[in-house]
Amino acid sequence: MPRQRRNRSKDAASKARQASPRCTRPRRRGRAAGAGEPEGERPPRAEADWPGPRRPVSGGSPPGGARPCSPRRPGKRRAQNCVRLEVPPGSLLGRFQGLGFVLEQLRHKVHLLRRRQLSLRTTVGLGVFVGIMHWIHLSILFENDRHFSHLSSLEREMTFRTEMGLYYSYFKTIIQAPSFLEGLWTIMNDRLTEYPLVINTVKRFHLYPEVILAFWYRTFVGIMDLFGIETKTCWNVTRVQPLSEVESCEGIGEPACFYVGVIFILNGVMMSMFFVYGVCLSGTHIGGLITVLCYFFNHGEATRVMWTPPLRESFSYPFLVLQMCILTLILRPSHSSGRYFIALCLSNVAFMLPWQFAQFILFTQIASLFPMYVVGYIEPSKFKKIIYMNMISVLLCFVLMFGNTMYLSSYYSSSLLITWVIILKRNNIHRLVVSELNFWLIQCFVWFCGTIILKFLTTKILGVSDHIRLSDLITARILRFTDFDTLIYTCAPEFGFMEKATPLRYTRTLLLPLVMTITYFILKKAFRDVLCVLSSNTYQRKQLLEHGELIFHTLQLMAFTALAILIMRLKLFLTPHMCVMASLICSWRLFGWLFYKVRFENVIFGLLTVMSLQGFVNLRSQWSILGEFNNLPQEELIEWIKYNTRPDAVFAGAMPTMASIKLSTLRPIVNHPHYEDADLRARTKIVYATYSRKTAKEVWDKLLQLHVNYYVLEEAWCVVRTKPGCSMLEIWDLEDPSNAAKPPLCSTLLRDPRPYFTLVFQNSMYRVLKVA
Numbered sequence: 001m002p003r004q005r006r007n008r009s010k011d012a013a014s015k016a017r018q019a020s021p022r023c024t025r026p027r028r029r030g031r032a033a034g035a036g037e038p039e040g041e042r043p044p045r046a047e048a049d050w051p052g053p054r055r056p057v058s059g060g061s062p063p064g065g066a067r068p069c070s071p072r073r074p075g076k077r078r079a080q081n082c083v084r085l086e087v088p089p090g091s092l093l094g095r096f097q098g099l100g101f102v103l104e105q106l107r108h109k110v111h112l113l114r115r116r117q118l119s120l121r122t123t124v125g126l127g128v129f130v131g132i133m134h135w136i137h138l139s140i141l142f143e144n145d146r147h148f149s150h151l152s153s154l155e156r157e158m159t160f161r162t163e164m165g166l167y168y169s170y171f172k173t174i175i176q177a178p179s180f181l182e183g184l185w186t187i188m189n190d191r192l193t194e195y196p197l198v199i200n201t202v203k204r205f206h207l208y209p210e211v212i213l214a215f216w217y218r219t220f221v222g223i224m225d226l227f228g229i230e231t232k233t234c235w236n237v238t239r240v241q242p243l244s245e246v247e248s249c250e251g252i253g254e255p256a257c258f259y260v261g262v263i264f265i266l267n268g269v270m271m272s273m274f275f276v277y278g279v280c281l282s283g284t285h286i287g288g289l290i291t292v293l294c295y296f297f298n299h300g301e302a303t304r305v306m307w308t309p310p311l312r313e314s315f316s317y318p319f320l321v322l323q324m325c326i327l328t329l330i331l332r333p334s335h336s337s338g339r340y341f342i343a344l345c346l347s348n349v350a351f352m353l354p355w356q357f358a359q360f361i362l363f364t365q366i367a368s369l370f371p372m373y374v375v376g377y378i379e380p381s382k383f384k385k386i387i388y389m390n391m392i393s394v395l396l397c398f399v400l401m402f403g404n405t406m407y408l409s410s411y412y413s414s415s416l417l418i419t420w421v422i423i424l425k426r427n428n429i430h431r432l433v434v435s436e437l438n439f440w441l442i443q444c445f446v447w448f449c450g451t452i453i454l455k456f457l458t459t460k461i462l463g464v465s466d467h468i469r470l471s472d473l474i475t476a477r478i479l480r481f482t483d484f485d486t487l488i489y490t491c492a493p494e495f496g497f498m499e500k501a502t503p504l505r506y507t508r509t510l511l512l513p514l515v516m517t518i519t520y521f522i523l524k525k526a527f528r529d530v531l532c533v534l535s536s537n538t539y540q541r542k543q544l545l546e547h548g549e550l551i552f553h554t555l556q557l558m559a560f561t562a563l564a565i566l567i568m569r570l571k572l573f574l575t576p577h578m579c580v581m582a583s584l585i586c587s588w589r590l591f592g593w594l595f596y597k598v599r600f601e602n603v604i605f606g607l608l609t610v611m612s613l614q615g616f617v618n619l620r621s622q623w624s625i626l627g628e629f630n631n632l633p634q635e636e637l638i639e640w641i642k643y644n645t646r647p648d649a650v651f652a653g654a655m656p657t658m659a660s661i662k663l664s665t666l667r668p669i670v671n672h673p674h675y676e677d678a679d680l681r682a683r684t685k686i687v688y689a690t691y692s693r694k695t696a697k698e699v700w701d702k703l704l705q706l707h708v709n710y711y712v713l714e715e716a717w718c719v720v721r722t723k724p725g726c727s728m729l730e731i732w733d734l735e736d737p738s739n740a741a742k743p744p745l746c747s748t749l750l751r752d753p754r755p756y757f758t759l760v761f762q763n764s765m766y767r768v769l770k771v772a
Contacts (some may be wrong), residue, residue, distance in 0.1 A: 130271050150248050283587060
């Protein structure tokens with residue numbers, strides 16, 4: 001019987017070689033996406049969401065772990081007689097035989113993991129497990145870095161530097177208010193952030209995460225107090241001299257611990273979604289495990305949530321993972337239920353609400369989907385529903401953000417409108433051309449030019465052309481355009497170009513070579529599909545639809561790669577997406593030919609073994625980071641402000657320091673780190689003039705117009721230079737070349753600030769100047 005089965009497989013292979021290599025339609029085709037089966041002849045059977053791959057006809061062990069007496073792959077050799085040897089239990093040979101039996105059972109378990117359709121309960125269980133592991137991992141790294149559990153409340157607030165402190169201050173305002181609604185009204189009518197202006201900070205800073213967390217915190221603490229349950233434990237911590245003893249509280253009832261803990265739990269859930277995402281894309285649970293392991297092995301390149309929890313992407317990115325997983329299911333021919341489209345819309349809203357840069361990421365998604373629609377990888381009716389759901393999500397965000405016009409004037413919303421117009425007029429465009437290729441090119445050209453023109457018109461009509469967005473920073477990078485505002489962004493390390501060492505770190509864990517190999521085979525399939533369509537001048541719809549999700553992830557990978565090269569901060573999109581793509585090494589649609597020649601588990605185990613060599617080195621490097629937060633100069637500054645200035649005294653200074661002053665002292669400030677708004681950039685430019693070459697009187701006049709009482713001068717800002725062209729003097733010389741020959745004002749103020757300013761506080765880092 002084995003010989004007969006091999007002959008049949010040889011006959012089938014010879015017939016396949018005689019057929020055309022490109023445009024022939026396969027004789028039978030089972031499930032298109034995530035089928036997890038080789039693309040040969042398959043018996044028809046019911047569909048499943050994530051079935052395991054079938055065993056090839058040749059090779060492998062029979063069910064039950066029993067091995068045949070004949071060779072594993074029958075050939076011309078004779079079948080040998082099998083003689084069972086009786087081995088004494090205590091002998092050395094018996095021990096090795098026992099070890100071989102254990103290894104054989106382990107291999108059999110791998111077969112079962114790959115072959116069986118694991119239940120939804122098992123899938124959820126594995127997802128929950130990896131989610132808990134990631135939550136623990138983040139918590140350990142954060143605690144090791146700062147010794148957060150032993151810090152005082154003031155020290156914990158000081159760890160939230162720059163915009164992190166600004167966001168956390170609104171959470172603090174709501175939980176300290178007499179009621180939740182009063183706290184919400186306070187941050188929606190805020191006079192402390194841009195004194196003397198009254199602004200809606202929920203609208204300006206995307207503060208829905210803080211509003212929701214503050215509501216949860218007040219509810220939780222209220223319930224615990226009602227039942228008399230303690231939610232935190234406090235003790236005195238003795239610090240190294242000259243630091244005084246402080247009180248430190250730990251527990252879920254401590255606001256900072258609650259805030260950070262929820263963020264880490266959310267990102268633990270994100271890891272569970274990554275596992276499900278990998279299973280969904282590859283068609284096997286081992287693919288999900290590969291995604292998770294690749295993420296852990298490249299953790300330092302994939303996220304920074306363990307170092308900067310309050311940043312907007314910490315709340316937003318987990319919902320992008322959910323959204324892309326849902327979109328992957330939608331792109332499959334067998335998934336067209338309305339609930340998937342509703343879930344897509346809601347996940348879009350959850351992704352866009354917390355983060356102002358989220359719209360540009362979704363724009364790259366539309367830019368990936370549109371050429372797929374043009375070529376025929378997506379059904380027109382399904383693509384139209386996707387566009388409608390995206391348009392609805394934009395309108396919902398516009399309403400929930402109190403009419404924030406940024407949602408209507410972005411590249412994302414412009415591309416949606418242009419795509420909708422092209423869908424409606426597609427037949428009319430088709431009548432104008434004869435060639436299929438020309439039809440494709442015209443649609444792409446209209447989409448590209450129409451999106452840019454419509455975006456320009458909407459920004460002018462809605463009056464938001466002066467706001468800085470992610471697209472503006474990318475344009476400045478490409479065109480090498482520099483001014484004061486763009487340099488304030490791009491001189492920060494996270495907004496610089498990708499480090500040259502980053503691809504090398506990807507290569508050491510085999511992530512980059514693996515993804516490049518997978519991408520090559522996907523593009524090879526896509527090239528053949530395009531040639532088939534162009535040669536026949538008709539859409540071979542069924543064949544194209546089966547490859548839709550693979551093409552989408554490849555195009556999205558290219559978009560994320562371009563973004564990460566231009567702005568290093570955007571590696572948070574590239575690295576996780578590469579980990580998801582790595583799961584496709586388990587796909588039988590791509591590598592079924594390989595698994596017929598080499599055992600599946602041998603390929604996967606060998607790959608994971610090599611990846612883990614550098615992967616565990618990276619993990620140990622993260623676990624070895626030990627530190628303890630200490631910032632005595634800033635603590636002295638904040639304590640002095642609390643006890644030596646009026647509650648309504650107005651402060652100005654460097655943006656990171658202003659966020660800390662507002663958070664810990666609740667004093668009004670005139671500038672802050674949320675730099676996207678045009679009015680705020682104008683204010684910051686006035687404040688930063690103390691680091692220019694302007695005269696003291698000119699700067700003094702401008703500060704009086706902003707009602708500033710105290711100016712916090714930082715000596716380091718007078719001389720610090722992160723990279724060539726990025727010191728404050730160099731930036732100002734580029735912006736104000738007429739004063740380039742004059743001495744720096746900062747040096748003059750450090751020597752003697754009189755008569756326009758008076759020195760009222762000084763330590764090793766800060767000087768507080770009272771505006772005369």
